[in-house]
Amino acid sequence: MKKKVLSLILSTAMVASLAACGSESAPAATDGGQSTDTAAQTTDATATESADTAEAGSYELTDLYITVDGTLTANVDNGQDAFIEQWEAAVSEKIGHDIKLHINQPEHSGYKDNVAQLLTTGQPGDGQYPDALIMSATMFKQYQNTGILWNMADAYANAEFQSRITLPSINENMKTANGELYAFAPTYGNGCVTYIKQSWLDAAGLKVDDIKTFDDYYNMLKAFTKDGQTGVIAAGFGKLDEAPYINYMPEFWQGAYPAIYQKDGQWVDGFQEQATIDALTRLAQGYADGVIDKDTEEASTKTAREKWFSNDQTTSEGVFTYWAGTWLRTLTDNLDKNDVDADLGDDRLVQLPPIKEITDTWGGYINREAPVWVITDDGDGDNSREQAIFDALIETMLDGDKVQTLWTYGAEDVHWSTHAESFTTNPDDPDKKKDYEYAEGEFHLKQSPNDPNSVWKKNHLDPVLVIAPLTNGFVDNDELVQAGNKFFTENCVDAPQSPSSEILTEVEADLATDKTTLMNEVVAGKKSAEDAIAEYQAKWGDTITEILDELNAQ
Amino acid sequence: MFLPVVIYVLIIYYWPMLGVRYAFYDYTLKKMEPVGLKHFEKMFADADFWKAFFNTLQLSIIKLLITTGTAVIVSVFINEMANLFAKKVLQTVIYLPHFMSWTVTAAIFTLFLSTSSTGFVNETLKSWGLIKESIDFMHELTLWRPVYYLVNIWKETGWGTVIFLATLAGINPELYEAADIDGATRLQKIWYVTVPELLNTIIIVLILNLAKVLNLFESVFVMYNNRVFAVSDVISTYIYRKTFMTAIPNYGYTTAVGLFKSLVGCALVLICNWASKKVRGRGII
Numbered sequence: 001m002k003k004k005v006l007s008l009i010l011s012t013a014m015v016a017s018l019a020a021c022g023s024e025s026a027p028a029a030t031d032g033g034q035s036t037d038t039a040a041q042t043t044d045a046t047a048t049e050s051a052d053t054a055e056a057g058s059y060e061l062t063d064l065y066i067t068v069d070g071t072l073t074a075n076v077d078n079g080q081d082a083f084i085e086q087w088e089a090a091v092s093e094k095i096g097h098d099i100k101l102h103i104n105q106p107e108h109s110g111y112k113d114n115v116a117q118l119l120t121t122g123q124p125g126d127g128q129y130p131d132a133l134i135m136s137a138t139m140f141k142q143y144q145n146t147g148i149l150w151n152m153a154d155a156y157a158n159a160e161f162q163s164r165i166t167l168p169s170i171n172e173n174m175k176t177a178n179g180e181l182y183a184f185a186p187t188y189g190n191g192c193v194t195y196i197k198q199s200w201l202d203a204a205g206l207k208v209d210d211i212k213t214f215d216d217y218y219n220m221l222k223a224f225t226k227d228g229q230t231g232v233i234a235a236g237f238g239k240l241d242e243a244p245y246i247n248y249m250p251e252f253w254q255g256a257y258p259a260i261y262q263k264d265g266q267w268v269d270g271f272q273e274q275a276t277i278d279a280l281t282r283l284a285q286g287y288a289d290g291v292i293d294k295d296t297e298e299a300s301t302k303t304a305r306e307k308w309f310s311n312d313q314t315t316s317e318g319v320f321t322y323w324a325g326t327w328l329r330t331l332t333d334n335l336d337k338n339d340v341d342a343d344l345g346d347d348r349l350v351q352l353p354p355i356k357e358i359t360d361t362w363g364g365y366i367n368r369e370a371p372v373w374v375i376t377d378d379g380d381g382d383n384s385r386e387q388a389i390f391d392a393l394i395e396t397m398l399d400g401d402k403v404q405t406l407w408t409y410g411a412e413d414v415h416w417s418t419h420a421e422s423f424t425t426n427p428d429d430p431d432k433k434k435d436y437e438y439a440e441g442e443f444h445l446k447q448s449p450n451d452p453n454s455v456w457k458k459n460h461l462d463p464v465l466v467i468a469p470l471t472n473g474f475v476d477n478d479e480l481v482q483a484g485n486k487f488f489t490e491n492c493v494d495a496p497q498s499p500s501s502e503i504l505t506e507v508e509a510d511l512a513t514d515k516t517t518l519m520n521e522v523v524a525g526k527k528s529a530e531d532a533i534a535e536y537q538a539k540w541g542d543t544i545t546e547i548l549d550e551l552n553a554q
Numbered sequence: 555m556f557l558p559v560v561i562y563v564l565i566i567y568y569w570p571m572l573g574v575r576y577a578f579y580d581y582t583l584k585k586m587e588p589v590g591l592k593h594f595e596k597m598f599a600d601a602d603f604w605k606a607f608f609n610t611l612q613l614s615i616i617k618l619l620i621t622t623g624t625a626v627i628v629s630v631f632i633n634e635m636a637n638l639f640a641k642k643v644l645q646t647v648i649y650l651p652h653f654m655s656w657t658v659t660a661a662i663f664t665l666f667l668s669t670s671s672t673g674f675v676n677e678t679l680k681s682w683g684l685i686k687e688s689i690d691f692m693h694e695l696t697l698w699r700p701v702y703y704l705v706n707i708w709k710e711t712g713w714g715t716v717i718f719l720a721t722l723a724g725i726n727p728e729l730y731e732a733a734d735i736d737g738a739t740r741l742q743k744i745w746y747v748t749v750p751e752l753l754n755t756i757i758i759v760l761i762l763n764l765a766k767v768l769n770l771f772e773s774v775f776v777m778y779n780n781r782v783f784a785v786s787d788v789i790s791t792y793i794y795r796k797t798f799m800t801a802i803p804n805y806g807y808t809t810a811v812g813l814f815k816s817l818v819g820c821a822l823v824l825i826c827n828w829a830s831k832k833v834r835g836r837g838i839i
Contacts, residue, residue, distance in 0.1 A: 116583075116803055120581070294669045294688075506802075
């Protein structure tokens with residue numbers, strides 16, 4: 001009997017809660033016949049804002065919540081506390097009142113879904129919902145039309161840093177046809193270049209200057225492939241869920257672009273083009289010949305690069321296409337750490353100029369669309385909160401001085417310093433030991449907070465890629481990094497712009513999954529490229545047509 | 555006295571269940587609109603969903619039968635071992651994989667079966683001259699499921715023997731003595747005494763596990779890849795992809811899929827309860 005009473009109570013409570021919950025959050029109808037929970041969120045946010053604000057336009061931002069990915073290298077294990085402390089001091093001084101910075105830095109690989117959850121379930125002022133956040137170009141295009149991002153066109157136009165911008169086209173190109181700007185890119189995108197191990201070239205009796213065409217490149221890979229060693233490795237044959245898709249294996253993809261992009265003013269689906277069929281066929285040949293490492297199919301970027309610079313070079317690869325500039329230094333340092341080609345020093349790697357087939361089609365390596373900062377719009381129609389966020393975060397980020405230095409190099413006397421000092425990396429290893437000595441007033445990077453055997457490289461902004469340079473003269477004079485950046489800028493072209501389409505946003509993940517499956521099947525020799533594209537057209541043809549119609553009508 | 559328990563149950567078990575209402579809403583960024591049964595219609599029309607549904611049933615049920623069968627056979631062999639020390643060592647060794655996480659297990663087997671020069675199995679087969687080209691165990695449609703079952707056998711057989719060994723320990727020794735007097739061989743004793751005594755336990759184990767067949771995620775998630783989706787994608791991985799791999803997910807749709815899965819799971823529990831009542835005279839709930 002007791003059991004039955006208990007069951008009855010539980011069931012009643014469940015039904016009552018459901019009803020109560022339903023009525024509590026049942027969306028109220030709006031004028032347009034739509035109903036949204038956001039209306040409630042907006043009301044809450046407005047109420048909070050009203051309480052905090054004496055009048056519109058004088059919003060006092062006391063707490064700034066930002067969500068960042070792994071590109072903020074001053075993470076919690078790497079001196080983030082000091083970064084926050086110095087940022088708060090510098091920005092409080094600039095804006096004239098105290099401000100606290102709260103950084104939410106989810107796992108880099110799960111960033112996209114973390115952001116989706118935060119923006120869906122959170123609301124401004126709940127202590128988690130980001131006031132501003134970083135997005136990749138692809139991600140930004142998916143969010144651009146959702147109404148969740150603030151149009152910062154006016155704030156950007158009136159920003160103090162305008163007078164110092166050297167690359168205005170980066171942000172101008174992100175504006176919509178109506179002149180709206182929903183994101184801000186503090187740097188240009190950067191891209192990947194092909195690195196070859198000098199020792200492997202020497203062993204094969206090859207010179208980088210002789211690698212000019214795909215045939216030369218392919219023969220080099222063949223020469224590298226023997227006794228467990230392979231020609232090339234990458235994180236996937238193509239990264240079909242992230243623009244610019246082809247940048248990890250550009251020699252094989254050549255002029256193909258396996259996604260929707262603009263060609264001669266019209267949006268087209270590059271995955272269905274002959275160039276993609278040809279590229280897939282080349283990849284399949286490379287896989288069959290064994291010049292592409294079999295681990296490529298499943299490798300993450302971390303797995304691929306660690307295998308490439310591993311201390312076991314007997315199962316490694318000679319070629320790796322990866323990020324330009326700072327990464328040339330990082331890859332070289334990692335080879336050094338693993339005792340690979342110690343005698344070659346900073347000449348361990350050579351950068352391969354784009355092969356003929358790339359220059360004849362794209363014109364060079366692809367410079368990806370820049371990652372951006374966006375500001376969330378609370379939807380109350382009043383811009384004072386959003387403008388305050390812009391002023392505190394973005395305006396100061398490119399101040400050319402203190403705050404920009406924080407975003408570029410990190411915290412003073414933690415990541416960098418101008419005080420006289422000397423330190424030694426790898427003091428216990430005579431082969432790797434390196435002494436550093438700096439005079440008073442000389443800008444220099446310090447040892448990494450979490451690894452005293454390596455020197456800190458940079459924080460969030462790459463000083464070479466930034467659109468408005470530092471004005472305080474703080475420059476890290478690493479020759480290798482400078483050479484890497486110079487090589488890339490001389491050999492790159494801008495990536496096609498990502499499309500912004502509602503239908504595409506809805507199906508993009510499934511589309512990328514299916515395209516990746518088909519690509520992998522073709523490369524592994526399970527089906528021909530033609531059959532794969534036919535299969536793709538049968539499943540996705542109608543949807544792609546709808547997407548292209550939507551885009552071309554914009 | 556039971557009030558704290560009721561409150562605990564309400565908060566921990568029932569309150570989160572209120573989220574099932576999202577199955578009837580479009581729930582994305584800045585939007586929560588009631589849409590009735592739209593998500594269920596979409597789900598039932600999606601070939602990928604049905605593929606995942608039938609994969610789930612097939613993988614789970616075959617895995618259950620194989621691992622239970624293996625556990626029974628291993629239990630009987632362990633029970634027959636006369637050397638107590640060897641018996642204990644063997645038991646411990648086969649229990650160990652159960653305590654290894656699925657992530658580690660998948661990493662080990664992926665490396666072990668890899669087609670690259672570090673793949674132990676392929677390199678060994680090649681060095682013995684049994685194969686010329688490496689076999690892509692993890693990416694071949696025809697091989698993925700057998701590999702999946704083998705890994706499950708390796709990982710879960712030891713743990714599965716616990717309940718059978720307990721049952722075997724409780725078999726009346728007089729039955730074996732009687733069989734000895736009748737001149738039964740060792741194999742005959744296993745077949746005519748041990749197996750019939752274990753049968754009730756085997757059926758109970760199968761029934762209890764049948765209720766959980768739709769809860770298949772981690773083991774598949776860490777082992778599957780794009781090329782074997784056709785034979786490996788299960789409901790939970792389908793939900794995962796629709797929720798976490800999508801830039802702006804519609805939580806309403808994935809809740810609907812989850813709700814459907816729960817309803818089928820609930821039906822299976824009730825069927826198993828009924829079966830349990832038939833077999834052992836009392837239910838499992």
